[in-house]
Amino acid sequence: MHLKREPNVGDFDTLYAAVIEAHSDLSESESAALNARLVLLLANHIGNEAVLREAIQIARQSIEAK
């Protein structure tokens, strides 16, 4: 299995807003904690090491490319 890189969520705008909304009123460190928890929950849900490694690589590349 590969990481899905084409659109995979019907209404992603709403989902995106929900992610941002989840951070409201949080300090920077609380926000980091929320992100960490989300990563752990979603990583377990995905449950596929190859997919996760691909996601890690793409995320990392997009930072290093800047």
Place this chain on the structure above:
Amino acid sequence: MMDVRHIVFQHRRSADQDRASPAHHPVVIVGAGPVGLVAALDLASKGRRSIVLDRKRHLADGSRAICWAKRSLEIMDRLGMGQALVDLGITWKTGKVFFDTRQVYEFDLLPEEGHRRPAFINLQQYYFEHFCIEAARKTGLIDMRWLEEVTGIEQAADGAVLDIATPDGAYRITADWVIAADGARSTLRRQLGLGFEGRVFQDQFLICDIKMPMQRPAERWFWFDPPFNRGQSALLHRQAHDVWRLDFQVGNEADRAEEIKPENAARRVRAMLGEDIQFTFEWISLYRFQSRRLEKFRHGRVIFAGDAAHQMSPFGARGGNSGVQDADNLAWKLDLVLRGLAPERLLDSYERERMQAADENLAITTRSTDFISPKGTISRTFRDSVLALAATEPFARRLVNSGRLSVATCYTGSALNGPDEFAQGECPAVRPGAAALDAWLENRWLLDHLDGGFQAILFSRDGLVPAALRQAEASLAGYDRRAKFAIVSRETACARYGAERDPALYLFRPDQHVAARWRGYVPGSIEAALRRATARI
């Protein structure tokens, strides 16, 4: 039992000291810690003599290694000492992990019945050594030489020359083989000029072993960020004779001299267990640790084992246990080589297999260390997130890492492994390279069958033995009188070895690891696997 820490060993002048030319010994073991002693006992179990040199005159100066894993106990059973250790030790298999004041995780390391030995016992290292030394004396084959230190070593192709200093003058001996089990600060390693590079951890930990009667279950309790040691970790573990191991993380900056003052250590103990407790100190020690191993374990005629070969963080009890397994792996190979039944290159498999084990243990203990003392803000954020989620999320409990407790390494990919005729993924726990699993048979434990020689076992519910297999029995015995054949038809044992329906044939090595396994028997297959497992092909 008497306080064995007061035993003082005397130096006895050996006849070797009075000889004009150096005496020769097949095996010289440097270091009378658990690893050197187990190696000597294992060799003695095969009728082989050894000399054990140690520069000390006492047992271990503190409880040090306290957790002995099931696999180590099984090895000690093979050497006739398992029961004595279990009788004195504290048997345990469960543990609890706390975050702040809440319990976040609970584990059971051996949820299954039908094993002779528990997941772990706790027993102070000095008792372990004491039992070994008593057993060594009874063999009549182990020459213990206390207060003797190797001051020089020279190697030739067929042996080594050792210069030894004693309180009674210096002398020299020659040896076919030298086992360097002289610990983390190995003298032999230094004398051979071997690099021992790795990662140094800055974190400091304070061990307080205290004696106090306390009604508490024999469980491993571990705290992340508890109120009594804010921002750090702590461990509580019971040992024999009302001794408790308390291990406090004290941070990078803690002042060594201050921390080990009894009054300061006592403050920590009281903060953890209560202001009104009565206790005495057994041992106070502040430590840092390193993760490193030698690039090669065999250097000519010198073979490194235990902490002399690899050093790791203590979380997971993998130091002492992996050292015992080093000895277990080495002894039978050295014996076969010395008897001329296997070529010298069999010893290369010791290096290959035990470096694999060391790498596995180093990787696992390093991960535990990074979880216990996260480096950097983001590591701590993830760590604390795991601990917070663990309160409600089962998956996060699996991520809580307070030390992954020692289990035997499977020698996957070893050149000694023969065929595996099982289907991919079928019964992986006992695939070639893995340590045997125990099970109760009609009147004894399965592992009692595996008593130090090669052993073929047919697991078969109906107990029928193909006539051709009888021939294999004869060729096993023809190779080595200790090699044997047996049939096992008990249900639990057959289930553990994947023979609930179809029979399965296994070949076990003298260290009880699986050499090969088959579904059916083809004449010659056991013989071929035996040649492979002894490096004769």
